[in-house]
Amino acid sequence: MITSSPALEMNEVRKVYSVAETEVVALADASLTVAQDEIVALVGPSGSGKTTLCSIAGGILSPSEGTVTVGGEDITGYDRRRLTRFRRERVGFVFQSVNLVPFLNARENLLIVDEFGRRERREAKLRADRLLEELGLSDRAANLPGQLSGGQRQRVAIGRALMNQPSLVMFDEPTSSLDTELGSQVMELIRTEMKSRGTSAIVVTHDDRITHFCDRTVGIVDGVLAA
Amino acid sequence: MIFLALAEMLRAKARFGLVISAIAMLIFLILFQQSLQAGLLTSFVGAIRNQSAPVLVYTVDGQRVIQGSVVTPDLEAAVRADPAVAAAGRIGQGTFTVRADGERFDTSIIGFESPALGAPTSLLRGRLPELGEVVASEASAASGFDLGEVVTVEPGGYTLTVVGLARDVQLNAGPTLFTPYDSYVEAVRSVNPDAGDPLPNVLGVSPVLGTSDEQLAATLNEISLDIDALPRNVAADETPGVAQVRQSFQVIFLLYGLVIPCVTGLFFLIITFQKSRALTLLHAIGASSSRLVGSLLVQALAVVTFGFAIGVALYTPVSSQRLGGIPLRFETEAVIVWGVVLLVLGLGSSLVAARRVLAIEPASAASGGSGR
Ligand SMILES: Nc1ncnc2c1ncn2[C@@H]1O[C@H](COP(=O)(O)OP(=O)(O)OP(=O)(O)O)[C@@H](O)[C@H]1O
Numbered sequence: 328m329i330t331s332s333p334a335l336e337m338n339e340v341r342k343v344y345s346v347a348e349t350e351v352v353a354l355a356d357a358s359l360t361v362a363q364d365e366i367v368a369l370v371g372p373s374g375s376g377k378t379t380l381c382s383i384a385g386g387i388l389s390p391s392e393g394t395v396t397v398g399g400e401d402i403t404g405y406d407r408r409r410l411t412r413f414r415r416e417r418v419g420f421v422f423q424s425v426n427l428v429p430f431l432n433a434r435e436n437l438l439i440v441d442e443f444g445r446r447e448r449r450e451a452k453l454r455a456d457r458l459l460e461e462l463g464l465s466d467r468a469a470n471l472p473g474q475l476s477g478g479q480r481q482r483v484a485i486g487r488a489l490m491n492q493p494s495l496v497m498f499d500e501p502t503s504s505l506d507t508e509l510g511s512q513v514m515e516l517i518r519t520e521m522k523s524r525g526t527s528a529i530v531v532t533h534d535d536r537i538t539h540f541c542d543r544t545v546g547i548v549d550g551v552l553a554a
Numbered sequence: 555m556i557f558l559a560l561a562e563m564l565r566a567k568a569r570f571g572l573v574i575s576a577i578a579m580l581i582f583l584i585l586f587q588q589s590l591q592a593g594l595l596t597s598f599v600g601a602i603r604n605q606s607a608p609v610l611v612y613t614v615d616g617q618r619v620i621q622g623s624v625v626t627p628d629l630e631a632a633v634r635a636d637p638a639v640a641a642a643g644r645i646g647q648g649t650f651t652v653r654a655d656g657e658r659f660d661t662s663i664i665g666f667e668s669p670a671l672g673a674p675t676s677l678l679r680g681r682l683p684e685l686g687e688v689v690a691s692e693a694s695a696a697s698g699f700d701l702g703e704v705v706t707v708e709p710g711g712y713t714l715t716v717v718g719l720a721r722d723v724q725l726n727a728g729p730t731l732f733t734p735y736d737s738y739v740e741a742v743r744s745v746n747p748d749a750g751d752p753l754p755n756v757l758g759v760s761p762v763l764g765t766s767d768e769q770l771a772a773t774l775n776e777i778s779l780d781i782d783a784l785p786r787n788v789a790a791d792e793t794p795g796v797a798q799v800r801q802s803f804q805v806i807f808l809l810y811g812l813v814i815p816c817v818t819g820l821f822f823l824i825i826t827f828q829k830s831r832a833l834t835l836l837h838a839i840g841a842s843s844s845r846l847v848g849s850l851l852v853q854a855l856a857v858v859t860f861g862f863a864i865g866v867a868l869y870t871p872v873s874s875q876r877l878g879g880i881p882l883r884f885e886t887e888a889v890i891v892w893g894v895v896l897l898v899l900g901l902g903s904s905l906v907a908a909r910r911v912l913a914i915e916p917a918s919a920a921s922g923g924s925g926r
């Protein structure tokens with residue numbers, strides 16, 4: 328990682344979906360820079376393009392126009408394979424909906440990340456156990472996702488997102504399925520985990536009440552960013 | 555991704571257990587029927603396959619049934635005179651009522667003039683027969699045709715002593731006795747005193763050095779339109795009914811061959827559909843498509859291997875049984891062939907599911923079913 332470059336630099340990024348001959352502009356000339364160690368809240372109404380932005384920043388989706396640079400690595404022209412590798416090595420995700428493999432227990436959901444590329448085995452196990460402990464899940468390590476509460480599942484997902492030691496993590500509405508108190512706890516946890524590692528993050532939310540856990544808030548309406 | 559493949563199998567034991575059982579059952583049935591086919595054919599034409607004459611000379615009107623063929627003296631002379639023939643020997647065969655151990659059996663008696671041209675080649679115990687003696691098919695030993703037992707041709711009361719047992723030498727699925735030609739003639743006469751000198755049914759012939767069995771058969775067929783000379787194995791395969799039995803079984807095997815990929819292909823397609831969200835998630839967080847396909851293939855391989863092993867394990871004890879007088883046998887070749895076929899079909903059919911895995915769009919992990 329090139330230490331001087333920001334965690335994320337999106338420049339004039341445009342994303343257009345074409346569905347049945349109509350074009351939906353999900354993201355219009357979005358430029359966003361996330362500094363190292365910075366947690367940015369991305370707030371906006373439903374359908375405003377929050378998930379689309381995260382997907383592009385994390386190399387899940389390619390932009391129609393514009394450039395994306397993550398930790399100094401320009402991923403704009405990457406093909407499928409290089410994007411997959413980039414996701415494996417550089418970023419972490421907590422998705423809006425499905426986050427865990429249902430037939431793997433909590434610990435295995437973390438360890439599976441180590442299976443994707445060059446394997447570390449021992450270190451990965453140590454890291455998984457440490458993460459589970461930090462997330463207060465040591466006694467739930469052997470539980471399948473179906474045997475965990477919503478908050479516990481979300482915490483496993485956070486652990487999973489940190490397993491590959493990313494420099495940037497996208498949290499897409501991490502608290503939407505949780506009540507206010509649990510949501511605050513999870514946000515607290517996210518902040519602690521990010522700050523202790525010096526990892527940058529984008530936290531997508533509808534909810535203005537949790538933005539104060541972030542360093543900065545960016546608004547988005549109809550695909551247009553407003554700081 | 556063996557970890558992923560095995561973890562899923564362990565957590566979905568019932569599901570994978572079912573498909574493994576289905577494959578085991580299919581393999582068991584296939585192998586069982588392979589044994590049945592082999593046993594059936596052997597019990598019908600084993601006597602032709604496992605006798606010593608390399609070429610058999612029938613007459614055309616016998617339609618390749620030994621008992622229906624009659625070799626006239628002039629045809630016999632013509633065959634013996636052919637320069638491609640090294641040796642020729644008479645073979646006579648008839649179906650007799652034979653009493654053994656107090657019971658009557660429809661029994662084939664085969665008389666051979668020369669031990670090199672029509673005697674059984676698969677002697678298990680005892681020796682070749684002298685006058686008044688027989689080698690019996692081992693499959694009927696327990697019915698009173700065991701070594702040392704004396705059997706009686708009825709009516710007439712001509713007796714024959716069993717001095718040898720040979721394996722896989724039945725004709726028409728009944729007890730089958732090999733005896734010198736003169737004893738065969740005695741048996742015919744004891745039943746029908748007016749029979750006189752019966753004509754031989756077929757001739758067993760061997761080629762001179764440098765001539766193959768096929769060449770000899772072709773040469774002899776040129777002598778007369780009445781002659782139908784066939785190499786030993788062709789004679790067995792061309793016996794009426796053999797081809798039909800083979801064909802029927804082939805249709806059955808073909809159907810099984812279609813069912814196997816349907817079972818494995820559909821199974822993996824369904825489970826791939828069912829876990830498509832998990833697969834999408836894994837791809838989105840950095841698992842390459844090839845790893846995910848690899849995990850699928852590991853499962854397919856495991857399913858096929860376990861299914862095959864269990865199928866063979868079920869088949870092994872059954873393959874040494876006897877089914878309605880037909881002795882079954884462990885068909886090693888069939889086991890190997892079907893093992894390979896299963897591997898190819900099982901892995902091949904799971905590639906349909908693999909195509910779905912390769913088509914996964916990682917972006918749908920982010921947007922897919924935001925369930926709120
Ligand atoms: N795969 C797609 N094909 C076509 N249009 C899409 C696709 N994904 C998203 N869109 C459209 O793009 C726009 C932005 O979608 P996006 O999912 O980024 O919104 P969001 O801000 O995450 O919404 P929410 O808060 O409901 O999750 C929406 O109008 C949506 O309908």
Ligand SMILES: [Mg+2]
Binds near residue numbers: 377379423
């Ligand atoms: Mg969204």
